[in-house]
């Protein structure tokens with residue numbers, strides 16, 4: 001087990017710090033709020049994909065690949081972090097983005113070009129099937145492609161969050177912290193699957209709440225089944241003799257709003273409040289939506305005043321600069 005969990009390269013600044021959200025805790029008058037700063041993993045603005053890439057790149061290097069191939073939305077944070085690691089380690093990077101080339105280059109899309117990625121556009125499929133087609137073309141050009149699925153969410157990528165849970169366990173022991181709930185943004189599922197496998201491994205007793213950000217139609221349905229499949233495959237990689245089912249996953253689908261990356265009042269309020277009370281930046285697509293969900297669950301008293309809730313900040317801030325800025329600002 002330990003052997004595989006050590007089979008990573010070092011890309012992230014770890015451990016990421018845990019901070020107390022003092023002013024927000026007082027303001028919301030609910031549970032003690034903490035934040036784990038995976039927005040500070042360091043790789044070209046960082047985020048949760050950096051932890052997954054530590055394992056994926058170890059595998060790509062072992063396979064002697066020379067080209068990283070992945071896909072995502074126009075403002076994909078995963079693509080930006082993949083482009084950064086390709087630059088750092090001297091790989092080519094092929095990104096398949098969903099949509100049409102926009103009029104203006106901003107946010108993560110701008111960074112993809114700055115980091116030297118080759119961007120391709122499609123109105124159609126960005127699932128693993130599309131990536132396999134693309135790698136067939138690349139092989140004909142004598143490239144050695146390495147496929148990273150959308151969000152880096154395969155069993156190897158998910159190991160990043162098994163490792164993250166071990167890291168959290170160590171921090172809890174060092175500081176005497178007790179955590180009742182973890183809240184974070186879940187989408188392609190590798191983060192959630194990894195955290196739950198890591199929770200079993202470290203005997204974590206709290207509840208892990210994934211706030212669902214989008215329904216991806218090419219994933220197995222229901223979403224909890226996809227997460228259980230991914231967790232089982234991940235556990236196998238580290239020879240963990242245990243199994244996961246749908247009921248091991250707490251997914252909250254109440255904040256899907258009008259769909260992926262469509263900003264509502266929930267995200268605006270969360271971004272505005274976190275900025276003005278704590279000086280911490282959330283992103284409009286993932287962490288803003290997930291923290292908006294957290295605030296709602298505090299207001300509904302689902303999280304109790306004597307409890308401790310850790311918000312796992314997964315990053316994404318470059319997307320703040322891809323929307324009209326006045327969207328997020330009260331009093332402008």
Ligand SMILES: *Cc1c(COP(=O)(O)O)cnc(C)c1O
Nearest residue numbers: 077187188189191286314315316
């Ligand atoms: C990708 C991403 C997520 C979701 O993580 P998954 O492992 O894909 O579920 C959450 N927050 C941010 C900022 C992301 O970029």
